[in-house]
Each structure stands twice: as structure tokens, then as C-alpha cells.
Amino acid sequence: MKKTLVLLVSALSISGAFAQTPASSSAAPAMTAASNADKSARREQHVEDRISYLHQQLKITPQQETQWNAFADVMRSNGDTMTKLFQERRADKNISALDDMKQYAEITQAHADGTKKLVDAFQPLYDSMSADQKKLADTTFHESPPQGGRHPHRSGKKAAPSSDSTDKS
Template identity: 55%
Template structure:
């Protein structure tokens, strides 16, 4: 539960990790990339849905909180799709990008991350306000403990990890 709460909320904050892929992609395999990205996209989407379900359960969301919860979950889904799309574009174009193009694309990913985080906070605030003291304590503890683990894990992650490896290592 704790892991899920932070992983969902930190998804946007940690999404730039997806952009730091150094694994080579064969220039002659764009069709293979497109075919391979569909299962990966489905897998990422399934992970987001799994975390949403786990978080819903662990926070003991009540029927009265469902409206706020649905808005928060929808933002998580939207942020996940946005970052996955940007990541796929980066992978597809990285062999042909100039250094300037690379920096501009990274800027786009970083801006999308910031915008997504803002939307996530805006959706979480009314939900958090509606939580009982017990639910707030669970959320507060989860955020504190998971953010510490994320920092520790990222310090030990291999800088040469591929995008997919980095994505699974951070479990956004």
C-alpha cells in the first residue's frame, strides 16, 4: 500500500528517468519497435491500473470519496499515457536526433512531467481533504517512506540502464 501510494504520486516526478535511455536501438527496426511498444504500453497501463486499485484499497476509499478518487485516478492515467507517448517518441527518434533536438525533447518531457505533477496535486488535494485522520496518516506515512526509498534506489541504479529497465526499476 505505502509503495503504491508513493509510486503513483511520484510517477510524474520520476518520469524523466524514462528519457535517460542509453540502450541502442537498431535504426533498421522501426517496425519492430512499434510492434514491441504495444505490449510494453499495455504492460505500463496494467501497472498503473494495478497501483490505482491497490491504492484505492489501501486508503480505504469510501463511497463518499469516490468522486474525488475518480478524478485523481483519471489524472494518474492521463499522466501515464502522456509520459509513455513522449518516451516512445524519444526512443523512435533518438538515432536521428541532433543534440539540440535531444535537449528540446527532454525539455518537452520535463515540462510534461511538471504539468502532470501540478494536475496530480490539484486532483489529490480535494481527495486528501476528504480523507479521515486514519486515511491521512496512511497517506502521509506512505509518502515519507517511499520518497526516501526512491532517492536511495535511484542513487544505486545503473546509469546505463535502458529506458525499460529504468522504468521497471522506478515503478512510477
């Protein structure tokens, strides 16, 4: 019975995809724009959630708020830059492979530049931290973010041994 129900639901959902009329496909650009706005809003919310999490986790003091705000502003700016670049990338549907690679290079460079700005903004904050706060920062930045978010540099898997530690020849 369950198999039959699953097959029926699958068949109906597939047939619905093929039964679209030209009128319903004209709504696609509006749906895409709404979807992109939703993605942007979620990305902005993710940045704000991360800022709030770090503020709480690092136990930022009132005396550190100026340095903290500079760091948080860089996080927001980096998020805005990356959102803009990814929106531009999604908007270009018919680009050449070369232009696609150029866009990817631009995104990668923006990420590297943003990371440098983030380090520069974090340095004064880190320098102002107590020893306990520094331990918290060291631990927090090595852990995965809360709520299932992924750390951009860690997959949760242990790194494979490097070739020079295993290859003695």
C-alpha cells in the same frame, strides 16, 4: 565443466548475433513496434496497478469515490502523456543533440505539469479523508510502491546530509 558450458552458450549467443541475414533485420521494425506496444501496455498496467494499490491502501470510502475517480483519471492522463512523449523520443533516431535536449525539456515540463495536476486532484480527496486515512496516505506516499516498483522520488537510500548541516564555516 560449468565454465565450459557457460563459454559455449556465450559463444553461441554471440555468433547468433553476427549471423543475422538482411532478411532477418527487415523484421526489426515490426519487432520494434511490437516491443513499443508491449512497453506501452506494461506502463498502462503499472498505472492501473498503482491506482488499485492506492485505492485499497487508502481505504477509499464510497463517499470519496468522486474525488478518487478524478485523482485516478489524472494519473491515467499523466501516464498517457508520458508514454506518448517517450514513444516520440524513441522514434527520433537521428536527431541533433539540441533537439534531444529540447525533447528532454518537454518531457521534464510535462512531468512537472502532470505533478501539479495530480496535486490539484489529490487535495479535495485528502481534505475529505478521516484522520486515520490521512495517516495512511502520509505513510503510503513516503513508502516504496509494492512489487518492487520504485518510487519516482526515492531510491531507497537515506539522503546525504545537506551541506548547511555539516558545513559550519
